[in-house]
Amino acid sequence: MAAAVPLTGYQAEWVNDHSRYKIATKSRRIGFSFATALEIALDVVERRSPWLTVSRTQETAKEFVREIKRHFSAMRMVAEAAAEIEEVPTDLFFRDMRLSMFRLELPNGSSIQALSAHPDAARGFGGNVFLDEFGFHDQSEELWRGASASTMRGHRLIVVSTPNYQQGKYFDLARKCELIHGHAPERKQGIWSAHWVDIHTAQPQLAQTGIRIDLDELRALADDEETWQQEYCCGFLSASEMWLSLELIAQARSSVATSEWDAERPVEGLLYAGMDIGRRRDITGIWIDEVMPNGLAITRGVLPLRNTPFHEQLEVASAICAHPKMRRMCVDETGIGMMLAEELKRRHGYICPTR
Known part of the structure; x- marks a missing residue:
């Protein structure tokens, strides 16, 4: 089934890459979540397919499922677009706050479950897994153990993130896939298919779809070189320059x-x-x-x-x-x-x- 929405070249490459394991290091706000939502939408209408998506917060988890529904509408998949997003309390807690799962069940038996980042988010699930902005997930090593095991029976694992600091599981994966050197690597990196898109690569392609980005204005708004490199140029920040450790920061973060x-x-x-x-x-x-x-x-x-x-x-x-x-x-x-x-x-x- 063909997509009914305009895509950039890098988005089309991403959607059409059906590798079992694929990873992307990318700039902020260039449409990777949009493209991944489209890929999942196409997959679940073509076959009975279970998906688990793990986002940074509960609200972004719910918004990702909404994005999938918008793709159903664009593709005129009436029954799928009409499916209701069900909010289901889970047995997972974050700082004594119960987390919810957002679930979409389709007429053909496919399902999409969306959760916020929790070390046990993928425990007990078997199917395809998408880790969104994985570089910013708390206790990423624990989450990774559950997520990777969930895909062992032939399912897919997709990892996407803007760079964060030079530590954590996402940085380890990006380093192994040659995604930390400021340019796109060879696509095939061991078992992984690796994609790299910074703002300079994305800007002219986005312009062709009608999205105009003024790079000088964006850089001025970033206000410092470190922010510009990390948010838009796929640069990982040095962990040695942190005043507070990531572990200490993680303990103080909350999705609520x-x-x-x-x-x-x-x-x-x-x-x-x-x-x-x-x-x-x-x-x-x-x-x-x-x-x-x-x-x-x-x-x-x-x-x-x-x-x-x-x-x-x-x-x-x-x-x-x-x-x-x-x-x-x-x-x-x-x-x-x-x-x-x-x-x-x-x-x-x-x-x-x-x-």
Whole structure:
């Protein structure tokens, strides 16, 4: 069955590469998840095929299944496009938070299951596996053991990621497949079919499909050479330059944490916040945590206020303090923050001025 959507050359090569094991090192935002969703959509309508996709977060896991459904619609696969995405609670927990699986069952018996990255995500599953942004998955070695064993009976294993640091299972795979040298290697690397696409390769091909990317603007937005090389030029960052180890960072990461504050979201625990004051050169930052009954603190919002007048900062902070689950906000009262800390304390009482 032919795809009903326009593809770049590198996307077409990826979709048409039916190797049992294939891996890609790629730039951000150049359509590899889109292409892989298309490949899986084509596979599950042509034959009865089980797939497990593992993404970095629960939301990206669900969005990937939505992308597959959009491909069904584009291919006019009416029955498949009408299939409902079922959210199923699992027995997996991350920091005492139960994880959900997103499942799509098709009329021909094919199935797609999508989970966020968890070391046991692939345990008990047998079938094809797709690891999306694998370089950013926590406990990647444990996840790899389960995922690789899931494919032992002739199923496929697809690995895609933007580079991260020079450690972890994805970096090991990329190194073995000659994907760390800043250029595309020979396609066949042992049992793997290796693909490499940086932003310079992708940009002219994307332009042919109507997607225009200004590389100078993108580089200016990246704002530093390290970010540019890692996010867009397929460069792995040196682990020796990290202030915090990946293990320590992994322990503090959560798929349920978010920087988007939503005052209407149900809150199980109690809310605590901190506010650092700025005005012109420095931004004001408000960080909101929910402390769960077990003592775990999960980020529920990060609000950067850039060049915001003090009276507006006061109202934003006051609205957060008015949340019924808010228990304390610590406010920097040094210098320009003194008035804000004083007024918030007058209004709400449980403000803790800090120096």
